[in-house]
Amino acid sequence: MIAEARRLAPRFAARAATYDRDGAFPVDDFADLRASGLFGLMVPARLGGAGASFADYAAIAYELARGNGATALIFNMHASVTGALAGVTDELAEALGLPAEALRARDDALRAAAEGRWYAVAMSERGAGSRLSQLTTAYEAVDGGYRIQGAKTFCSGAGHADAYLVAARSAADQSQVSQFLVPAGEGLRVEPTWDALGMRATGSHDLHVDVTVPAGALLGGVEGLALVVAQLAPHWMVASYAAVYVGVARAAVDAAVEHVNERKLGHLPAIRARIGRADAAVAAAHLAVMEAARRVDERPGEAETNRWVWRAKLLAGTTAADVAASMLEAAGTSAMRRGHPLERLYRDARAGSLQPATSDVCADWLGVDALGGDGDSEGSAPRW
Numbered sequence: 001m002i003a004e005a006r007r008l009a010p011r012f013a014a015r016a017a018t019y020d021r022d023g024a025f026p027v028d029d030f031a032d033l034r035a036s037g038l039f040g041l042m043v044p045a046r047l048g049g050a051g052a053s054f055a056d057y058a059a060i061a062y063e064l065a066r067g068n069g070a071t072a073l074i075f076n077m078h079a080s081v082t083g084a085l086a087g088v089t090d091e092l093a094e095a096l097g098l099p100a101e102a103l104r105a106r107d108d109a110l111r112a113a114a115e116g117r118w119y120a121v122a123m124s125e126r127g128a129g130s131r132l133s134q135l136t137t138a139y140e141a142v143d144g145g146y147r148i149q150g151a152k153t154f155c156s157g158a159g160h161a162d163a164y165l166v167a168a169r170s171a172a173d174q175s176q177v178s179q180f181l182v183p184a185g186e187g188l189r190v191e192p193t194w195d196a197l198g199m200r201a202t203g204s205h206d207l208h209v210d211v212t213v214p215a216g217a218l219l220g221g222v223e224g225l226a227l228v229v230a231q232l233a234p235h236w237m238v239a240s241y242a243a244v245y246v247g248v249a250r251a252a253v254d255a256a257v258e259h260v261n262e263r264k265l266g267h268l269p270a271i272r273a274r275i276g277r278a279d280a281a282v283a284a285a286h287l288a289v290m291e292a293a294r295r296v297d298e299r300p301g302e303a304e305t306n307r308w309v310w311r312a313k314l315l316a317g318t319t320a321a322d323v324a325a326s327m328l329e330a331a332g333t334s335a336m337r338r339g340h341p342l343e344r345l346y347r348d349a350r351a352g353s354l355q356p357a358t359s360d361v362c363a364d365w366l367g368v369d370a371l372g373g374d375g376d377s378e379g380s381a382p383r384w
């Protein structure tokens, strides 16, 4: 699968400027991902997938992002849904008291992914961001299932996914936040609002939800699991984007090297030093991301693992923005023209530290922790 990702990256890179210019969903990249079997990356082998670990995912996301960060970011949403579902092992399900029907629904969703379906995430809302505890989208139990009503925003791949993970709050009990897998189609309306500075090709539009789903659409089969899962598996919500942004940073170094060589600027010490520093910074951030991923696989949930998860996101976001800005400066004004790879990479990299957990939030979590507190519960605002 890593070899597949490396094969696809140059194809993505060749198409990236057009998708970025038009703010269009990368249709051909997704056709490539489907054909290569990557939608089944996180799906266990017994259900027809590749059974990848979190470290495998991080390595692949990095490679895909070297081609097109926006494509890798949309893919990240699908990997998060399938990875989190696959992470609900039978042992964990038993510990959480999940019903057997929920495990069948989990297996059906994962098998479908291995067969070529892909999932988007409709969690964030205007005003609440992705903070689960602040969501206003509401659901209520109705005959045979649930009715969900609300408005989502920043939904990468909206209008193209086969189904959406929708987070909502119980109308009957405000403390319960649950997640549903809602099939595309009736009851979901995309409002094309995404015209952003960076990651333009993610098509992260608004999604209006007024839908009734069968009981099996409730993930886990038990209400109120969303916050529990976020705290049990912070790597998907905090660190999975990290590999994407390190890949974007590496692409910026590669694009600068190509530009500098073409323009015969490599003899200038200031330019060489910028490239040298950028190379070292990206390599260090990459190591941090892979260390976090290794620990997630080997010692999930441990305090030191979680520290690495937050460190990885902080280092990736900050490094991407700093490196892309420095590479643009090394390359000069001609690289600022629309259509130059560095112009796009600069804007895409800028999104890294803004995407939750933002760099400021990661730094606050790590600071609270370093001072002996609980990073999850002692923030100045709720983390989730």
Ligand SMILES: Cc1cc2nc3c(=O)[nH]c(=O)nc-3n(C[C@H](O)[C@H](O)[C@H](O)COP(=O)(O)OP(=O)(O)OC[C@H]3O[C@@H](n4cnc5c(N)ncnc54)[C@H](O)[C@@H]3O)c2cc1C
Residues within 6 Å of the ligand: 073, 077, 120, 121, 122, 123, 124, 125, 127, 128, 129, 130, 131, 153, 154, 155, 156, 157, 198, 199, 202, 204, 351, 354, 355, 356, 358, 359, 360, 361, 364, 379, 380, 381, 382, 383
């Ligand atoms: C390219 C891109 C693609 C995305 N794709 C998706 C997607 O597919 N699905 C989806 O659901 N969402 C997606 N998101 C949305 C994302 O997950 C966030 O919900 C969104 O960026 C939050 O934006 P916000 O404006 O509410 O800012 P916030 O995250 O609320 O941040 C506003 C400010 O408050 C600060 N802040 C926030 N929380 C705290 C805290 N606890 N403590 C201290 N300071 C805090 C931040 O650092 C920042 O300065 C995407 C975002 C981007 C950039």
